[in-house]
Amino acid sequence: MAVGSIVFAIIVIVVVALAAIALITGFILRAIRRTAEAAIAANFAPGEIVRSDPVANYFGSASKGGRQVRGNGALVLTETRLWFRRAGSEDALEVALASITAVDLVQSHAGKSIGRPLVRVSFDDDSAAWYVRDSTQWRDDILARCPSASDQ
Numbered sequence: 547m548a549v550g551s552i553v554f555a556i557i558v559i560v561v562v563a564l565a566a567i568a569l570i571t572g573f574i575l576r577a578i579r580r581t582a583e584a585a586i587a588a589n590f591a592p593g594e595i596v597r598s599d600p601v602a603n604y605f606g607s608a609s610k611g612g613r614q615v616r617g618n619g620a621l622v623l624t625e626t627r628l629w630f631r632r633a634g635s636e637d638a639l640e641v642a643l644a645s646i647t648a649v650d651l652v653q654s655h656a657g658k659s660i661g662r663p664l665v666r667v668s669f670d671d672d673s674a675a676w677y678v679r680d681s682t683q684w685r686d687d688i689l690a691r692c693p694s695a696s697d698q
Contacts, residue, residue, distance in 0.1 A: 575601060575618070578633040582620035585631050589638075590622060597623040597687050603677040604632055605655040605664055607639075616658060621676055623687055628667060630676070645669045646692045649685050668695075 582600035602621035606614040619632035628646070631638040648668040655664055655675035665684045666675040678684050689695055 578618050581633055582618075582631070585620050586622055589629070590624065594624050595622055596625060596691070597684065599676075599678045599684075602630065603660070604630060605658050605675040605677070608656055608673045609671075611656060614656065621678065623684070623691070625691060628688065630674070639674065641667060641669050641674070643688070643692050644694075646688065646695045648673075649688045649692065649695050651681055651685055 579600045586595070586598055586600065599621045601618045603616070603618050604621075605616055615632070617632045617634070619630060619635070622629045626643055628641040628643065629638055646667055646669045648666075650666050651663040652666045652675060653659055653661070653663065655666055655673070660677055662677055663681045664675040664677050665681050665688070666673050667688065676684075
């Protein structure tokens with residue numbers, strides 16, 4: 547077999563594998579989105595939501611360190627609270643906006659990073675962070691509802 551044929555076969559295999567990974571990832575994210583949108587609809591009245599992201603990427607809480615489960619799920623901001631439920635979990639993280647002391651953008655949290663800005667929220671001697679598409683707007687919207695919070 548010629549070297550060119552071997553190289554071509556390897557390229558085809560790599561392209562097929564990458565396409566399969568992209569399809570599977572898309573399928574999983576669509577399923578997470580549907581589940582998260584249902585959770586949001588079940589827990590919030592339509593006019594209650596200021597901002598939401600059904601596939602926010604949770605980086606965990608600082609108090610638990612780097613050894614915790616990260617994952618995508620529903621992140622919701624209302625006038626009184628920040629709410630997050632990771633896909634596959636029934637437990638929600640609820641943070642009263644009155645307890646938030648700081649909101650900022652960071653590059654890593656709990657020992658993890660993806661090379662994009664994360665929204666970090668500090669509250670009750672702890673903090674949690676998420677990757678969301680419009681991190682600057684999320685930070686600004688949370689800060690606008692937390693008069694005692696600072697932008698570090």
